[in-house]
Amino acid sequence: MIKFNLDYITLNEVRLFLYKATGLYWEERGFDYLKIKIEIRMEATKKFSPREYLNFLRRDREEMQKLIDELTINETYFMREIDSVDVYLDKILRIDSVKKERIKIVSVGCSSGEEPYSIVILVYEKYPYLKNKLEIKALDIDSQMINKARKGVYGFYSLRSMDEKLVKRYFVEENKEYILDSRVKTIVDFYNLSIFDPKTKVLLKNSDLILSRNVLIYFGMESKRNAVELFYDSLVDNGYLILGKSESIFNVDNKFVMVHYPNVILYKKEVNNGG
Ligand SMILES: C[S@@+](CC[C@H](N)C(=O)[O-])C[C@H]1O[C@@H](n2cnc3c(N)ncnc32)[C@H](O)[C@@H]1O
Structure with a gap:
C-alpha cells in the first residue's frame, strides 16, 4: 500500500x-x-x-x-447482550402489549442485522401471539452492513452465542452459510441512515422501544447528547431505551429514569398520565 x-x-x-x-x-x-x-x-x-x-x-x-x-466498527452477533431484551419482553412488553395495537421497536446502529433479528426470534419463541403486533425497524449509517442485513445470510461466527436448537429452527445451512428464515427476515425493515439524518426523526417517532447498543461509545459528547435527546423525544410516553452494557448516559441526560433489574438497566421515559 x-x-x-x-x-x-x-x-x-x-x-x-x-x-x-x-x-x-x-x-x-x-x-x-x-x-x-x-x-x-x-x-x-x-x-x-x-x-x-x-x-x-x-x-x-x-x-x-x-x-x-x-x-465504522460493526462488531455484532446474534443474541448479544440478550438479557436486557429478555427483561424488556418479560417485564414490560408482555404487560403493555395487552393494551397496544402495535409495538414499534427500532434498532439504531443495527450493523448487519443480528440485533433486530434476535429480537424477532426471541418474540417468536416466548410470545408468538405478539407477532402480528410487531413493527421492527433498524438503521445503520454503513451501507454495506445494511445490504448484508437485508440479505440475511451469515457465517457461523455470527451465530456463536445462539442456542443450537434456535439455529436449527431459524436458519438453513448451505455451504457453511446460514440463511435466515423468511418468517424472521420479512418482519424487519432496514434503512441506511445516520442517527442525525432528519429522516431518522420520522422513523423513530412513537417508538415503544429504542435500542442503541454499542453505538454511542464512538461519539463525542455533543453528538451523544443530541442522540439521547432524539431518543427521548421519539419514544411514546413510558417507552424504553436500551443501551449497551458498557455504556452510560449519566453525564449527558437527566430525563430518563433508570430502572434496575439484576444485571440489566432499562432507561424509561417516565410520564405520569395521572392514571
Ligand atoms: C459496534 S456496532 C453495534 C451493533 C449492534 N447494535 C450491537 O450492539 O451488536 C455499531 C454500529 O453503529 C453504526 N453507527 C455508527 N455511527 C452511526 C450513526 N451516526 N448513525 C447510525 N449508525 C451508526 C456503525 O456503522 C456500526 O454498525
Whole structure:
C-alpha cells in the first residue's frame, strides 16, 4: 500500500468533517486508525495529495459513504447482550402489549442485522401471539452492513452465542452459510441512515422501544447528547431505551429514569398520565 503524507491538519479536518456528518469522533489516540482508513480511500480514488482527497470528500456524497463504510466498527452477533431484551419482553412488553395495537421497536446502529433479528426470534419463541403486533425497524449509517442485513445470510461466527436448537429452527445451512428464515427476515425493515439524518426523526417517532447498543461509545459528547435527546423525544410516553452494557448516559441526560433489574438497566421515559 502506498504511504501518503497525511499531516495532522488534514486529519483534524477530516475528523471535524466526519463528526458533523456522523457524530463519530476520533480522539487523537485513534488517529493511526483514521490515517490507515483515509489512505485506503486515497489509493482507491487516486487522490494522491491529502488536500485533493479532502476537497473530493467534501463535494462527493458517495465518497463520504465509502469512507464511513471503511471507518465504522460493526462488531455484532446474534443474541448479544440478550438479557436486557429478555427483561424488556418479560417485564414490560408482555404487560403493555395487552393494551397496544402495535409495538414499534427500532434498532439504531443495527450493523448487519443480528440485533433486530434476535429480537424477532426471541418474540417468536416466548410470545408468538405478539407477532402480528410487531413493527421492527433498524438503521445503520454503513451501507454495506445494511445490504448484508437485508440479505440475511451469515457465517457461523455470527451465530456463536445462539442456542443450537434456535439455529436449527431459524436458519438453513448451505455451504457453511446460514440463511435466515423468511418468517424472521420479512418482519424487519432496514434503512441506511445516520442517527442525525432528519429522516431518522420520522422513523423513530412513537417508538415503544429504542435500542442503541454499542453505538454511542464512538461519539463525542455533543453528538451523544443530541442522540439521547432524539431518543427521548421519539419514544411514546413510558417507552424504553436500551443501551449497551458498557455504556452510560449519566453525564449527558437527566430525563430518563433508570430502572434496575439484576444485571440489566432499562432507561424509561417516565410520564405520569395521572392514571
Ligand atoms: C459496534 S456496532 C453495534 C451493533 C449492534 N447494535 C450491537 O450492539 O451488536 C455499531 C454500529 O453503529 C453504526 N453507527 C455508527 N455511527 C452511526 C450513526 N451516526 N448513525 C447510525 N449508525 C451508526 C456503525 O456503522 C456500526 O454498525
